[in-house]
Amino acid sequence: MxxxxxxxxxxxxxxxxxxxxxxxxxxxxxxxxxxxxxxxxxxxxxxxxxxxxxxxxxxxxxxxxxxxxxxxxxxxxxxxxxxxxxxxxxxxxxxxxxxxxxxxxxxxxxxxxxxxxxxxxxxxxxxxxxxxxxxxxxxxxxxxxxxxxxxxxxxxxxxxxxxxxxxxxxxxxxxxxxxxxxxxxxxxxxxxxxxxxxxxxxxxxxxxxxxxxxxxxxxxxxxxxxxxxxxxxxxxxxxxxxxxxxxxxxxLGLRRRGIEVVSCPTCGRIEVDLPPIVREVEEKLKNIKKPIKIAIMGCVVNAIGEAKEADIGLACGRGFAWLFKEGKPVKRVEERDMAEELLKEVRSMLGETGDGHKI
Ligand code: SF4
The missing domain is CATH 3.20.20.20 (Dihydropteroate synthase-like)
Known part of the structure; x- marks a missing residue:
């Protein structure tokens, strides 16, 4: 534009x-x-x-x-x-x-x-x-x-x-x-x-x-x-x-500031309880200023593509997800650990300071 x-x-x-x-x-x-x-x-x-x-x-x-x-x-x-x-x-x-x-x-x-x-x-x-x-x-x-x-x-x-x-x-x-x-x-x-x-x-x-x-x-x-x-x-x-x-x-791609979470609306294909995970991630990262794009996708339909576009992503399956980092799957995580594992990756991206905020 x-x-x-x-x-x-x-x-x-x-x-x-x-x-x-x-x-x-x-x-x-x-x-x-x-x-x-x-x-x-x-x-x-x-x-x-x-x-x-x-x-x-x-x-x-x-x-x-x-x-x-x-x-x-x-x-x-x-x-x-x-x-x-x-x-x-x-x-x-x-x-x-x-x-x-x-x-x-x-x-x-x-x-x-x-x-x-x-x-x-x-x-x-x-x-x-x-x-x-x-x-x-x-x-x-x-x-x-x-x-x-x-x-x-x-x-x-x-x-x-x-x-x-x-x-x-x-x-x-x-x-x-x-x-x-x-x-x-x-x-x-x-x-x-x-x-x-x-x-x-x-x-x-x-x-x-x-x-x-x-x-x-x-x-x-x-x-x-x-x-x-x-x-x-x-x-x-x-x-x-x-x-x-x-x-x-x-x-509109005109400014980047803070966390951008791309998450799917969920549908009948989903096999994990996605909204609480998205909510927890959004809440815990709301004060972060560094621009980081996170994708949290309910199933494989769009997950691989979106997760690859993001800095960090979760592509969910039945009760688990693949954690993606810079486009590559880095590990498989169980549903109960999904939010925490994602946050751990964000912490390591932000370094010791946590961007001035405790996550
Ligand atoms: S990513 Fe999967 S679960 Fe989420 S809305 Fe699309 S098809 Fe449904």
Whole structure:
């Protein structure tokens, strides 16, 4: 899959666009002014693989808290600003690496330009957010409703202004909660410019439904080569967003992080109790960061092929399995020992340190 050619920008020390890997972002759900809780969540997010974090700045006290948060955060921090330009200036004064604004709800163009000039001086990256709730009046009148064309036009308009003002360290996000509108709007924008895109399905919802909706929307765009940084938005623990983001990227071969387990759905041919084995392996290896592909297959039908493709694999027979390593069967293991024998091999692949985690 060929990625769209975009200009490279930087949020703190993290590169986005150009030949940089697709960056995973998330957003804290704590009150930003609660510095300890916010930093604790940022550290959990970073541990899960989050590379840039956004925090909400709805009040003065949140902006005040940013200095301490930025100082102690292991990853770059973006301040999320709506309606109040003064918090954008205050956030930049407190050292944030990026700000996200919806120019449509900042009000006057002069003020947007002042924010841009300050960001230029301070080396702060800006994300231009465009969504259906903050479209300009004339665009809404032209299209009658916040269609994908309307969203794309608004985003292009602001991107052109930023370029004209000589500011290039910015990206754009066009978010609609409707998956098809979202994809169409991003496609239109992507055709017209090399500005990096932050993609995601806004307000995707909770649990399985939110994950599916995000995976479809983000997955299609990524497959079309669009998207330089992603955020999965879920009504859930943000760590879940990061794990989902990596699973999406991994399934498209765009990033590899942690354990990838390929396991069969099981059927009438199976002769071992597979689900508890898969569950145990997934659970015990969930914190491992090193990319390792594991295949756990119920019978010989697909097992040999899949196990050969994986770093380690189990190809099950009646009450036993062949353990495969780098494509070759290394030993026969009984059903009761299958999970443990597999984990032993993973431990030896990770070496003494266990990748920093006890397995
Ligand atoms: S690998 Fe074997 S047991 Fe598993 S689903 Fe396929 S045919 Fe069924």
């Amino acid at each position: 060929e990625r769209r050619k975009t200009r490279k920008i930087k949020v703190g020390n993290v590169e986005i666009g150009g030949d940089a890997p697709i960056v995973v972002q998330s957003m804290t759900s704590t009150k930003t002014a609660d510095i300890d809780k916010t930093l604790f969540q940022i550290k959990r997010l970073a541990e899960a693989g989050c590379e840039i974090v956004r925090v909400a700045v709805p009040h003065e006290e949140d902006a005040e808290a940013l200095e301490e948060i930025v100082k102690n955060s292991p990853i770059p921090v973006i301040a999320d600003i709506h309606f109040a330009p003064s918090y954008a200036f205050k956030s930049m004064e407190k050292g944030v690496h990026g700000i996200r604004i919806n120019p449509g709800n900042i009000g006057k163009e002069d003020i947007v330009r002042e924010i841009v000039e300050e960001a230029n001086i301070k080396g702060v990256c800006i994300r231009i957010g465009v969504n259906s709730g903050s479209l300009e009046k004339d665009i809404l009148e032209k299209y009658g409703y916040p269609s994908s064309e309307a969203l794309a036009e608004s985003a292009l308009r602001w991107a052109e202004k930023f370029d004209k003002w000589g500011f290039y360290n910015f990206k754009v996000s066009i978010k609609a909660s409707d998956v098809v509108e979202n994809i169409k709007a991003n496609l239109i924008f992507a055709r017209e410019t090399d500005v990096p895109l932050h993609i995601g399905i806004t307000e995707a919802g909770m649990g399985k439904k939110g994950i599916i909706k995000s995976s479809v929307g983000i997955g299609i765009l990524l497959y079309l080569g669009i998207g330089d940084t992603i955020r999965v938005s879920l009504t859930d623990d943000p760590v879940e967003e990061v794990e989902t983001a990596y699973t999406i990227l991994q399934s």
